[in-house]
Amino acid sequence: xxxxxxxxxxxxxxxxxxxxxxxxxxxxxxxxxxxxxxxxxxxxxxxxxxxxxxxxxxxxxxxxxxxxxxxxxxxxxxxxxxxxxxxxxxxxxxxxxxxxxxxxxxxxxxxxxxxxxxxxxxxxxxxxxxxxxxxxxxxxxxxxxxxxxxxxxxxxxxxxxxxxxxxxxxxxxxxxxxxxxxxxxxxxxxxxxxxxxxxxxxxxxxxxxxxxxxxxxxxxxxxxxxxxxxxxx
Amino acid sequence: xxxxxxxxxxxxxxxxxxxxxxxxxxxxxxxxxxxxxxxxxxxxxxxxxxxxxxxxxxxxxxxxxxxxxxxxxxxxxxxxxxxxxxxxxxxxxxxxxxxxxxxxxxxxxxxxxxxxxxxxxxxxxxxxxxxxxxxxxxxxxxxxxxxxxxxxxxxxxxxxxxxxxxxxxxxxxxxxxxxxxxxxxxxxxxxxxxxxxxxxxxxxxxxxxxxxxxxxxxxxxxxxxxxxxxxxxxxxxxxxxxxxxxxxxxxxxxxxxx
Numbered sequence: 001x002x003x004x005x006x007x008x009x010x011x012x013x014x015x016x017x018x019x020x021x022x023x024x025x026x027x028x029x030x031x032x033x034x035x036x037x038x039x040x041x042x043x044x045x046x047x048x049x050x051x052x053x054x055x056x057x058x059x060x061x062x063x064x065x066x067x068x069x070x071x072x073x074x075x076x077x078x079x080x081x082x083x084x085x086x087x088x089x090x091x092x093x094x095x096x097x098x099x100x101x102x103x104x105x106x107x108x109x110x111x112x113x114x115x116x117x118x119x120x121x122x123x124x125x126x127x128x129x130x131x132x133x134x135x136x137x138x139x140x141x142x143x144x145x146x147x148x149x150x151x152x153x154x155x156x157x158x159x160x161x162x163x164x165x166x167x168x169x170x171x172x173x174x175x176x177x178x179x180x181x182x183x184x185x186x187x188x189x190x191x192x193x194x195x196x197x198x199x200x201x202x203x204x205x206x207x208x209x210x211x212x213x214x215x216x217x218x219x220x221x222x223x224x225x226x227x228x229x230x231x232x233x
Numbered sequence: 234x235x236x237x238x239x240x241x242x243x244x245x246x247x248x249x250x251x252x253x254x255x256x257x258x259x260x261x262x263x264x265x266x267x268x269x270x271x272x273x274x275x276x277x278x279x280x281x282x283x284x285x286x287x288x289x290x291x292x293x294x295x296x297x298x299x300x301x302x303x304x305x306x307x308x309x310x311x312x313x314x315x316x317x318x319x320x321x322x323x324x325x326x327x328x329x330x331x332x333x334x335x336x337x338x339x340x341x342x343x344x345x346x347x348x349x350x351x352x353x354x355x356x357x358x359x360x361x362x363x364x365x366x367x368x369x370x371x372x373x374x375x376x377x378x379x380x381x382x383x384x385x386x387x388x389x390x391x392x393x394x395x396x397x398x399x400x401x402x403x404x405x406x407x408x409x410x411x412x413x414x415x416x417x418x419x420x421x422x423x424x425x426x427x428x429x430x431x432x433x434x435x436x437x438x439x440x441x442x443x444x445x446x447x448x449x450x451x452x453x454x455x456x457x458x459x460x461x462x463x464x465x466x467x468x469x470x471x472x473x474x475x476x477x478x479x480x481x482x483x484x485x486x487x488x489x490x491x
């Protein structure tokens with residue numbers, strides 16, 4: 001088997017709520033997993049077991065208390081847990097894509113510019129990036145009259161399609177996906193899932209949260225179960 | 234990744250008598266990077282910005298700047314003529330109140346042209362053409378070029394100040410609450426403009442703001458200041474979504490969501 005694209009070892013994440021008298025909420029403890037190129041790993045487990053927390057740690061948003069998160073970045077393994085901010089930004093630009101559950105809308109910025117942005121960050125010309133954005137929005141069935149409008153007033157499903165277009169416009173080797181189909185009708189959900197399948201065929205390593213068992217059955221190649229932590233003694 | 238930082242601040246102190254307004258602050262700014270300094274009023278963030286620019290002499294510490302024309306310079310030791318030359322060519326300072334950064338008795342075009350002339354431009358036609366191009370770029374109707382800024386709205390004045398600062402193509406821009414005194418809708422327009430200009434020009438920016446939404450939108454990294462000290466620093470989403478320090482948690486949890 002090839003090298004893993006993601007290798008997590010002994011990960012622990014706990015939130016300390018300083019404003020609530022320093023209450024500690026342990027969420028992940030001694031978690032290890034690996035994800036290989038061409039795999040789609042589904043995180044499963046009841047709410048509150050840390051699926052989203054793990055995804056955010058894999059993107060470098062959450063700072064773990066212990067453990068390592070190695071990702072294959074430009075041919076070598078880099079530990080996200082100890083990487084400096086600029087290294088993490090470089091990893092996000094070239095290696096790890098993140099499709100969050102909700103689009104973060106930016107006032108006045110039209111849908112196609114939001115979608116094109118990751119390509120422009122990677123040095124693509126504005127014109128080529130916008131053309132690619134239009135193609136993605138067309139594939140995701142977003143009506144063309146919406147492309148030039150800021151998504152603030154779009155429906156949940158329309159916003160989610162903009163979000164998916166932005167997440168899939170770059171062919172990242174590693175993709176983190178949180179509930180991609182939650183607000184989509186069956187036709188558009190099918191398109192979203194075909195994007196995930198295409199990414200996997202391109203040999204991307206994918207980690208996702210898919211609450212719908214049918215969705216999981218279709219796109220996931222393996223499951224990783226998270227269990228609630230025993231109450232801290 | 235191996236390029237050196239544009240600006241390196243080390244152990245910077247600014248004391249007013251017994252008060253440590255800026256207390257042992259260290260950070261770097263790399264080319265093309267926007268760093269936000271957040272914290273409530275009185276945390277020392279504006280004093281830090283002003284001491285980096287040289288409006289205030291720091292009591293101790295070092296500010297190393299990698300200049301195009303002078304190479305590495307230690308700003309705390311720099312002689313006044315060279316500091317002024319850098320300030321009008323390689324740096325810019327955007328004041329919270331546009332009236333502090335503009336000449337209200339001069340026309341809009343003269344405000345933009347003056348900085349070009351200070352940087353050495355002499356050809357009147359070219360200066361006017363550049364001023365016109367910049368008014369357009371900051372979305373000010375070019376037919377207003379001969380009007381006085383005092384006839385402009387607050388949002389227009391702020392955009393004019395930004396044109397005046399950016400016309401000389403600076404590398405490092407220091408911004409003190411640039412959206413501070415503006416209505417929300419005017420703010421959104423200015424933020425969108427700043428976001429595009431910063432990306433298109435590859436500017437390095439140190440942005441002082443108490444508005445975490447502004448920091449989220451513009452900055453790649455955040456420093457959180459409290460009582461003159463940097464209590465937390467990191468990636469923007471990390472500091473805002475997983476703040477570690479009690480004071481950062483207080484700031485983040487105090488934001489109202491509309």
